[in-house]
Amino acid sequence: xxxxxxxxxxxxxxxxxxxxxxxxxxxxxxxxxxxxxxxxxxxxxxxxxxxxxxxxxxxxxxxxxxxxxxxxxxxxxxxxxxxxxxxxxxxxxxxxxxxxxxxxxxxxxxxxxxxxxxxxxxxxxxxxxxxxxxxxxxxxxxxxxxxxxxxxxxxxxxxxxxxxxxxxxxxxxxxxxxxxxxxxxxxxxxxxxxxxxxxxxxxxxxxxxxxxxxxxxxxxxxxxxxxxxxxxxxxxxxxxxxxxxxxxxxxxxxxxxxxxxxxxxxxxxxxxxxxxxxxxxxxxxxxxxxxxxxxxxxxxxxxxxxxxxxxxxxxxxxxxxxxxxxxxxxxxxxxxxxxxxxxxxxxxxxxxxxxxxxxxxxxxxxxxxxxxxxxxxxxxxxxxxxxxxxxxxxxxxxxxxxxxxxxxxxxxxxxxxxxxxxxxxxxxxxxxxxxxxxxxxxxxxxxxxxxxxxxxxxxxxxxxxxxxxxxxxxxxxxxxxxxxxxxxxxxxxxxxxxxx
Amino acid sequence: xxxxxxxxxxxxxxxxxxxxxxxxxxxxxxxxxxxxxxxxxxxxxxxxxxxxxxxxxxxxxxxxxxxxxxxxxxxxxxxxxxxxxxxxxxxxxxxxxxxxxxxxxxxxxxxxxxxxxxxxxxxxxxxxxxxxxxxxxxxxxxxxxxxxxxxxxxxxxxxxxxxxxxxxxxxxxxxxxxxx
Numbered sequence: 255x256x257x258x259x260x261x262x263x264x265x266x267x268x269x270x271x272x273x274x275x276x277x278x279x280x281x282x283x284x285x286x287x288x289x290x291x292x293x294x295x296x297x298x299x300x301x302x303x304x305x306x307x308x309x310x311x312x313x314x315x316x317x318x319x320x321x322x323x324x325x326x327x328x329x330x331x332x333x334x335x336x337x338x339x340x341x342x343x344x345x346x347x348x349x350x351x352x353x354x355x356x357x358x359x360x361x362x363x364x365x366x367x368x369x370x371x372x373x374x375x376x377x378x379x380x381x382x383x384x385x386x387x388x389x390x391x392x393x394x395x396x397x398x399x400x401x402x403x404x405x406x407x408x409x410x411x412x413x414x415x416x417x418x419x420x421x422x423x424x425x426x427x428x429x430x431x432x433x434x435x436x437x438x439x440x441x442x443x444x445x446x447x448x449x450x451x452x453x454x455x456x457x458x459x460x461x462x463x464x465x466x467x468x469x470x471x472x473x474x475x476x477x478x479x480x481x482x483x484x485x486x487x488x489x490x491x492x493x494x495x496x497x498x499x500x501x502x503x504x505x506x507x508x509x510x511x512x513x514x515x516x517x518x519x520x521x522x523x524x525x526x527x528x529x530x531x532x533x534x535x536x537x538x539x540x541x542x543x544x545x546x547x548x549x550x551x552x553x554x555x556x557x558x559x560x561x562x563x564x565x566x567x568x569x570x571x572x573x574x575x576x577x578x579x580x581x582x583x584x585x586x587x588x589x590x591x592x593x594x595x596x597x598x599x600x601x602x603x604x605x606x607x608x609x610x611x612x613x614x615x616x617x618x619x620x621x622x623x624x625x626x627x628x629x630x631x632x633x634x635x636x637x638x639x640x641x642x643x644x645x646x647x648x649x650x651x652x653x654x655x656x657x658x659x660x661x662x663x664x665x666x667x668x669x670x671x672x673x674x675x676x677x678x679x680x681x682x683x684x685x686x687x688x689x690x691x692x693x694x695x696x697x698x699x700x701x702x703x704x705x706x707x708x709x710x711x712x713x714x715x716x717x718x719x720x721x722x723x724x725x726x727x728x729x730x731x732x733x734x735x736x737x738x739x740x741x742x743x744x745x746x747x748x749x750x751x752x753x754x
Numbered sequence: 755x756x757x758x759x760x761x762x763x764x765x766x767x768x769x770x771x772x773x774x775x776x777x778x779x780x781x782x783x784x785x786x787x788x789x790x791x792x793x794x795x796x797x798x799x800x801x802x803x804x805x806x807x808x809x810x811x812x813x814x815x816x817x818x819x820x821x822x823x824x825x826x827x828x829x830x831x832x833x834x835x836x837x838x839x840x841x842x843x844x845x846x847x848x849x850x851x852x853x854x855x856x857x858x859x860x861x862x863x864x865x866x867x868x869x870x871x872x873x874x875x876x877x878x879x880x881x882x883x884x885x886x887x888x889x890x891x892x893x894x895x896x897x898x899x900x901x902x903x904x905x906x907x908x909x910x911x912x913x914x915x916x917x918x919x920x921x922x923x924x925x926x927x928x929x930x931x932x933x934x
Contacts, residue, residue, distance in 0.1 A: 257893075260926050264893045267874035271794035273787045277804060278779065281786065284808040285775035285815055374873045649801045675801050701876070730872060 350700055351386050351397065352693035354664050355426030359395045359434065360546050360566045361388060364511035365696055367483050368395075374731060375453075377472030381731040382406075382453055384476045385430070389447055390483035391508060392515035392564050393419070393547065394435040396451060399703075401429040401629055401735040404458040404470075408433050411450045413442040419562075420549060427664050427693040428630055429703065429729070436549040436562050441482055451476040485510040490576060491588045498581025499523070507576070513546050513564035514574065520559045522581065525552040528559040532580045535565040538573040538589070614638045614658035614665050614694060622657065624668075624741040629704075629729065630691075632661040640667065642719050642745035650674035653685065653712060655719070655745055658694060667692045667699035668739065670710050670723060682712045682721075689725045691737060704729055704737050720744040778815050785828055786811075788895055789835045795890040796839035798879065810838040829904035832891070836905065840883050877924050885920035892917055 255263075350370045356362045368388045375382055386397030394410060394417070403425070410417045419437030426432050439447035456470040485508035494504050499522050506517040514535055520528050530548040537543055549562040568574075573589035615638065622637040637657035644653045656669035670687045672679050677686070687710040690702035708725020722742050729735035782789075786807065793803035793810075814834050878886060884906065891902045892913075903913040 255926055260921065261893045261896075263874060263926060264878070264889065267871045267878065268795050268890075268894055271791045271803070272800075273790055274800070274804060277786055277790060277807060278783055280804065281782075281808055281811045282775065282779050284812050285779060372873075372876070648805050 349695045349697035351695055352427040352430065352664075352700060353696055354693070355386065355397050355430050355432055356696070358424040358426055359386075359388070359397065359432045360512045361395065362696075363567070363569045364388070364483070367511050368397075369478065369480055371476070371478045373476045373478070375474040375476065377474050378470050380456060380470050380472050380474075382456070382472075382474040383731055384451065384478065387449070387478050387480055388483070388512075389439050389449075389480045390510035390512065391438050391485040391506070392510050392513050392562075393437060394439055394449070394480075396433045396435075397426065398431045398433060398453065399429050399731070400431070400456070401729055401732060402458055403429060403431075404456050405431070406453045406456040406474075409452045409454075410435060410439070411452075412439045413448050414440045422547060427666070427703075429735075430693075434547060436547050436564075438482060439480065445481075447480045447482050449478050449480060451478065483511045485515065488514070488590060491590070494518075494576070494578065494585055494587065496581070497578045497585040498583030500528075500578075500581035502578065502585075509567065510564075511567075513567050514543070515564045516561070516576065517563075518561045519553060520561055520580070522557060523559075524557060525550070525559040528561065528580065530561075530563060532578055533561065533563050534577040534579075536575040536577055536586075537568060540575075543568060543574075612698070614640075614660070614667075617658060618746070620657070620744050620746060622659065622741070622743050624659070624723070624739055624743065626661065627738040628736045630661060630666075630737045634659045634661060637668075637743075639745040640669075641747075643747045644679050644715055647674065651679040653679040653687075653710075653715065655710070655743060657743070657745070665694040667694055669699075669702075670708055670725075672710070682715055684709060684711050686710075687723075687725075689723075689727050689739070691727050691739075702730065706736075708739070718744060718746050775815065778818065779811075781827070782811060782814065782831060785831050788828065789831055792832055792835050792890060792895060793839055795894050796836065796886065797842065798875075802842060806835060806838045806842055809842075810835040813838070826901075826904065829901055832895075832905045833907065836887050843883075874924065874926075881920055881923060885916060885923065888913060888916045889920045889924070 350372070351365060351368060353362070356365050356368070359368075361368055367390075368386050370386055371384050373384045375384075380400060383399040384396065385399050386395070388395040396408065396410075398406070398408070400406075405423060408421060417435060417437050417439060419435050421433050421435045424432045424434070439449055442448045453474040453476075454472070456472065458470075485506075488507045488509055490504060490507055494502050496502055501521040503519045503521070504516070505519065506515060508515050516533065516535075528550055530545065530550060533548075535543045543565045546564045546566045547562075548564075549560075551560045551562075552558065553560040575589055576585075576587045578585045617638040617640055619636050620639050622634055624637075625633050637659040639655070639657040642655040644651060646652070652672045652674045654669065654671035656667065658665055658667050660666075669690045669692075672685045672687050679685070687708050689704075689706050689708040691704035692699040692702040694700070704727035706725055706727035708723050708727075710725075711722040712719070713721045720743065722740075724740040725738070727737045727739070729737075789807045789810065790803055793806040794800060797803050797806060810831070814831055817834075878889065881889070888902060888906065891897045891905055892899070897905070899910050899913050899917070902917070903910040906913060906916075908916070
């Protein structure tokens with residue numbers, strides 16, 4: 255790409271700045287009246303002091319403190335005047351991925367090891383975004399985002415060729431598909447895995463063989479470089495070499511940032527007689543830990559089976575035992591102790607100190623009656639308002655309301671805000687507002703995935719704030735995909751809105 | 755005073771304005787479009803950009819005494835605007851979602867065009883401040899690398915390498931950066 259093309263792409267993306275003819279006179283006025291009124295820092299302080307209404311969470315402040323810098327000026331009463339959405343560009347990957355996506359990928363406690371390439375490709379009318387990618391010595395996880403929901407074919411290759419293992423799918427937040435491969439990538443010469451990801455045959459509807467001609471003909475290709483997260487080898491005692499008539503060769507038994515991983519070859523029985531139920535990982539109470547992935551593949555003849563199993567890692571101090579049942583016997587390893595892994599400073603689990611993140615449940619419940627339609631369907635009767643109320647900013651008076659809510663056991667964040675550049679907030683009434691809908695990351699709302707407009711009716715902006723709303727939001731990657739929202743909202747502002 | 759749009763101000767500083775605000779405005783007026791353009795690109799908001807330019811101009815006026823008479827005024831003012839933009843982004847005591855991603859008519863017809871634009875726009879605003887600034891100065895304001903270096907108070911070589919790194923992160927890797 256030459257510089258002219260770069261210039262054109264950039265200008266196209268940023269858009270044209272239309273110089274306001276009144277700016278010169280505003281500058282003149284500012285110089286003639288250099289007193290504090292226009293000074294944003296003082297505005298912030300004055301507004302904060304006056305902000306008896308704007309209420310919110312500590313998310314932004316704590317997030318800022320966890321990412322190494324504090325705002326030059328922040329409110330006098332920061333717990334009660336917290337922001338709703340942090341500015342983009344200040345979040346680490348942990349703040350960009352929805353908690354549900356991380357959970358189904360067994361990456362809740364390894365979120366900061368997940369890369370967020372955020373690559374968008376559009377083909378045959380469908381937009382597909384690669385929002386997350388992770389690799390360790392046990393496998394690869396990709397998080398794809400596309401609407402309407404469906405099931406594509408996903409092929410991965412690295413510098414050494416195609417990665418041929420099977421893969422599993424799970425749904426995260428709306429539009430997100432978590433694809434897990436049971437084979438690790440191979441590192442390139444620079445020690446990093448260079449993956450080519452090809453998505454094709456996107457079929458809407460449930461998994462299964464698609465009807466002829468029903469698959470989208472588009473092809474979406476991505477390139478991403480990933481660090482392969484290292485693993486800690488684990489020792490089996492007594493050494494596992496056989497179980498009854500089975501000969502077992504353990505190639506790997508290790509702890510990755512997300513799973514406990516076993517790779518072994520079983521010789522002796524027919525591959526048909528070796529199934530994943532023969533292998534279990536038990537916790538300190540003797541309970542089996544959930545299997546995260548299993549691949550059993552005949553190797554060579556019919557009497558040799560390559561076993562690749564992984565179990566979701568338990569993030570507390572515990573002991574594990576590996577149990578193998580087969581060949582007429584049972585092998586159980588001695589208890590192996592694993593210290594709870596260190597909690598990253600940015601981890602949401604680091605509660606109780608600086609950098610601690612809030613979850614929606616940290617906010618008091620409130621009665622809501624909101625109906626959602628189109629891409630997101632359902633009704634909510636309660637929410638967890640994060641902020642609401644009126645306040646003043648550099649552009650004047652505004653009103654905003656934002657709440658966390660749960661649909662189909664998945665958390666989202668919904669926010670409405672008047673636009674003071676269009677209309678100053680002047681008390682209860684009906685306003686055209688900007689609306690945003692975002693998944694929830696471990697650190698708070700991610701960037702909105704739906705944005706749009708709504709009519710916000712505010713019937714009360716003192717005491718219990720309440721009113722109605724009706725609007726339509728569009729998917730940021732595809733304007734054809736929409737979510738409608740309508741109904742009644744309430745919010746009780748005050749310090750109690752956020753945790754003490 | 756010879757060329758206030760980027761050339762050397764031969765006789766500026768306090769004697770040019772005599773502490774007179776109107777004279778100072780006359781001096782900076784030709785630079786305001788560039789300053790505003792920079793602020794819009796950095797802040798993604800017309801109203802915030804106006805605020806930033808006003809604040810930056812006020813600061814420039816207050817510190818005009820420190821302005822070196824042999825220096826070019828444009829990079830000096832743009833540097834102040836850039837600092838003001840950074841300060842504004844950091845000092846928000848609340849953050850309201852800005853729907854600055856307005857879709858124009860063409861984008862509605864060609865959603866893939868909007869998607870590409872939005873993707874690049876998002877990527878641009880995820881860059882660290884200095885990388886975003888260097889890209890905007892070079893490709894949105896059409897400054898030479900020497901001017902970019904002057905605004906950012908770094909060497910021309912550093913400006914080029916910072917530009918290259920930023921473009922790589924935007925996946926706009928250039929074949930060769932123009933040598934000036």
